Amino acid sequence: MPTPLAETLTQLRVGNQKFLIDFYQRSRHLFARWAQRQHRLPAAQAHELLQDTLLDFYDQVADGRITKMPEDLRAFIYGMAQQRLAAQVPAHVPLPAAEAQRRQRLLAQFNQLGADCQQVLTYFYFHGYQFEKMGVKMGFPNATVARRQKGSCLRKLYELVRGGYDATWGAGTADNEG
Amino acid sequence: MDLRPYFDDLERFADGQMSPAEQEAFELRLEQDEDLAEAHAAYEQLTADLRWAAGHDTLRLRLQSLDERMNERGTALDRAQHLARRRQRRLVVLAGLAGLLLLAAGVAAWYFSRPNRALPARSWEAYYQPDPGPAVTTTLLTKNPLLAEALDQYQSGHYPAALHSLGRVSPTTVGADTLLYLRGLMLLRQGQGNAAQLYLRRVEAEGGSGELARRARYHLGMAYWQAQELAPALQELRAVAADSLNPYRAPARRAVAAGVLEAR
Numbered sequence: 319m320p321t322p323l324a325e326t327l328t329q330l331r332v333g334n335q336k337f338l339i340d341f342y343q344r345s346r347h348l349f350a351r352w353a354q355r356q357h358r359l360p361a362a363q364a365h366e367l368l369q370d371t372l373l374d375f376y377d378q379v380a381d382g383r384i385t386k387m388p389e390d391l392r393a394f395i396y397g398m399a400q401q402r403l404a405a406q407v408p409a410h411v412p413l414p415a416a417e418a419q420r421r422q423r424l425l426a427q428f429n430q431l432g433a434d435c436q437q438v439l440t441y442f443y444f445h446g447y448q449f450e451k452m453g454v455k456m457g458f459p460n461a462t463v464a465r466r467q468k469g470s471c472l473r474k475l476y477e478l479v480r481g482g483y484d485a486t487w488g489a490g491t492a493d494n495e496g
Numbered sequence: 497m498d499l500r501p502y503f504d505d506l507e508r509f510a511d512g513q514m515s516p517a518e519q520e521a522f523e524l525r526l527e528q529d530e531d532l533a534e535a536h537a538a539y540e541q542l543t544a545d546l547r548w549a550a551g552h553d554t555l556r557l558r559l560q561s562l563d564e565r566m567n568e569r570g571t572a573l574d575r576a577q578h579l580a581r582r583r584q585r586r587l588v589v590l591a592g593l594a595g596l597l598l599l600a601a602g603v604a605a606w607y608f609s610r611p612n613r614a615l616p617a618r619s620w621e622a623y624y625q626p627d628p629g630p631a632v633t634t635t636l637l638t639k640n641p642l643l644a645e646a647l648d649q650y651q652s653g654h655y656p657a658a659l660h661s662l663g664r665v666s667p668t669t670v671g672a673d674t675l676l677y678l679r680g681l682m683l684l685r686q687g688q689g690n691a692a693q694l695y696l697r698r699v700e701a702e703g704g705s706g707e708l709a710r711r712a713r714y715h716l717g718m719a720y721w722q723a724q725e726l727a728p729a730l731q732e733l734r735a736v737a738a739d740s741l742n743p744y745r746a747p748a749r750r751a752v753a754a755g756v757l758e759a760r
Contacts (some may be wrong), residue, residue: 335555342559346566369559376555380548424542425549436553443543444550471508474543476499 327387330379333444338372345392352396357403371399427478435471442468499542502535509536548673620721620729623751625744627681627711646678655686673699677712684715686716689722707743710736716742721757730757 323391326337355398363368375395378384388394428436441447441455453464499506502566508514526533530549629647630636637644646661659682667675680695696716703709717732736748751757 333551333554335551335558338555338721339558339562342562343566346563365563369556369563372559373552373556377548379528380551421545424545424550428546428549428553436550439546440550440554443547444554465511465513472507472543472546473503475546476503479542480498 327379329382330376333446335376339378341391341395342368342372345395347400349396353399356400359403367399367402368395371395371402374398374402423482424479426476427475427482430473430478431471434467438464438468438471439475449452497509497534497538499535499539502532502539506536506539510539517600532548615755618756620718623747623754623756624718625714625747626685627715629678640665642666643670650678650682650685653683653685658682659686673703673708677708680712680719684719684722687722689719692719693723710739710742711744713739714742714748717751719752720754726757733757 330337345366349368350359350361350364353359353367354361358368372395375384375398403412403462428439431439438452441452447455449461449464449468452468453459453461456464456467458464458467505522509519514522515692526536628651632644632651636647642661642665646658646665647660649655649661659679662675662678662682666677676695677699680692680699683689683692683695693716696712696719699712700709700716703712713732714736717729717736720726720729720732730752733748733751736742736744737752739745742748
């Protein structure tokens, strides 16, 4: 039984991305044909454009810029893709949005972390796993180790964030920026 | 705002790791301590951004992975289709070749088995009506066994043996012209047209207008033909064809009418 559209939006906000994955799987071929016909875009580039557009859509849902599921989602996504092309946004760079710079910086710093730390923080902050479950998933001996690992990774990320502030604003003013 | 001095407390509070008393005390401090409240807000923003970043990155990786899987599947499908198409093309080519072979075999069979009406036969044998010679009767066996033996061998197709037996027949018991005629026939059948001409010509010359001379003329014509002497062959056969008393008139006419001798 298909999930109602309003519920889909809520699911996306709490991290259930299956809807977008399914959409990509269903629409990739048709989207590539459309992009080829309308914008003479090769298939590989069209696939990247659809991925970036879906990431944009997810971001807008996550930060509340989209509060109501569009009635014609396909037309909406194609419209977003068209806007990306018109604005000549390079691949993998989202559209300008409020707080986008800060988030993009954090995303870059998140990607600087080791693979284990990224996984631990994703399990805890994105999937909402408890320490016990996270410990099992990561192969830690118990929940306490999982909690310490998460704390350590969060501190590493914070140090990277602070490093970014220091580099941007200078060490003397970093504290005042908060 | 440096969160480090507050990090442990903020993390324990946010992760629900405090006891109820600790939590109550922390909440009270949040209301009273502005720096702590500011640090708490910054911490909340950090974890909210982290939640977004983790979600964004997860979606990006999932989409990339799905894209790679779909590309691989597409490539595999393309390869399978390509192989199937190649197999199909090979089958079509093989079927075409088999069809062509069958057609060629059919045409060849028709060509070699069709009656050739367009071109007349060119070999002398196609027009030759052989003379089996006198029948070997009991009387002949009794009266002239050597001749009977020669005739029997001739009629059986043993021409060298027949010639040898004929050589032993005394000319006094059989007419000389008959012996000459039979020798000419046997040599002709043996394929020695040149040699046969000598005997048959003598019979024709010496026999005048007798039955044997008439017969000899026809066989002489055929002996010329066998020896590839077409002009005298045509001349002799025309004479036979014109001779109403010649028993070989009909086959001679056929040979002349075919025009094979003239054309060559």
